[in-house]
Amino acid sequence: MKPRIKICCISSIQEAKTAVEHGASALGLVAKMPSGPGPIADDLIRDIAQTVPPPVATFLLTSETTADAIIAHQRQVLTNTIQIVDELTDREYRKIREALPAIKLVQVIHVIDERSVDEALELSEQVDALLLDSGNPKLAVKELGGTGRVHNWKLSRQIVHQASIPVFLAGGLNAGNVKEALDQVNPFGLDLCSSVRTDGQLDPVKLEAFFRAVWG
Numbered sequence: 001m002k003p004r005i006k007i008c009c010i011s012s013i014q015e016a017k018t019a020v021e022h023g024a025s026a027l028g029l030v031a032k033m034p035s036g037p038g039p040i041a042d043d044l045i046r047d048i049a050q051t052v053p054p055p056v057a058t059f060l061l062t063s064e065t066t067a068d069a070i071i072a073h074q075r076q077v078l079t080n081t082i083q084i085v086d087e088l089t090d091r092e093y094r095k096i097r098e099a100l101p102a103i104k105l106v107q108v109i110h111v112i113d114e115r116s117v118d119e120a121l122e123l124s125e126q127v128d129a130l131l132l133d134s135g136n137p138k139l140a141v142k143e144l145g146g147t148g149r150v151h152n153w154k155l156s157r158q159i160v161h162q163a164s165i166p167v168f169l170a171g172g173l174n175a176g177n178v179k180e181a182l183d184q185v186n187p188f189g190l191d192l193c194s195s196v197r198t199d200g201q202l203d204p205v206k207l208e209a210f211f212r213a214v215w216g
């Protein structure tokens with residue numbers, strides 16, 4: 001099956017259009033974060049999300065860590081998917097589902113060591129998809145994504161093999177390494193930000209090269 005491609009860090013209606021025209025099946029809209037290149041204002045997230053045609057998914061990337069805050073955040077921006085980039089400290093996934101039954105939930109796992117595999121498999125019972133990234137939430141200034149770094153794909157491969165829900169691979173993917181990533185990890189989808197940008201703007205030439213590297 002052809003892997004789905006999610007283009008993250010979308011920062012304007014025009015960037016959303018460009019990514020969809022190239023074949024993106026999902027767009028990432030990054031809200032306030034402690035670090036990373038992608039954050040935009042919630043008003044802009046809402047404006048962009050409203051212009052995206054079905055069946056393209058709109059992912060709100062939220063750094064909120066409680067169910068109530070995440071529910072309130074989605075209600076401000078009205079995306080059809082929530083990507084939780086940090087730990088949901090109260091583990092109240094059910095509360096989010098009850099409040100927002102039509103909204104899909106994606107939990108990010110920052111793949112660091114063997115414990116990340118256990119964490120991923122445990123949380124896969126609660127959400128619609130996992131997204132494996134290369135951040136480090138334990139740092140003084142948390143890294144929750146957008147690092148431009150790859151992680152240990154052997155661990156990601158274990159998660160893909162053992163989880164019974166779709167898994168996206170993220171973290172430092174580019175046109176030069178994506179074939180190897182697909183061979184090693186075999187994810188449902190790919191997610192990327194830094195490598196398709198030039199001076200912070202989505203670059204159609206890099207985008208084209210990435211899609212060509214994946215789909216031929």
Ligand SMILES: O=C(O)c1ccccc1N[C@@H]1O[C@H](COP(=O)(O)O)[C@@H](O)[C@H]1O
Nearest residue numbers: 008036037038144145146148172193194
């Ligand atoms: O991009 C950001 O600023 C960001 C900040 C905090 C959490 C997630 C963020 N972006 C996500 O990170 C992945 C990987 O990015 P990269 O390709 O390694 O640069 C990206 O796809 C977004 O989902």
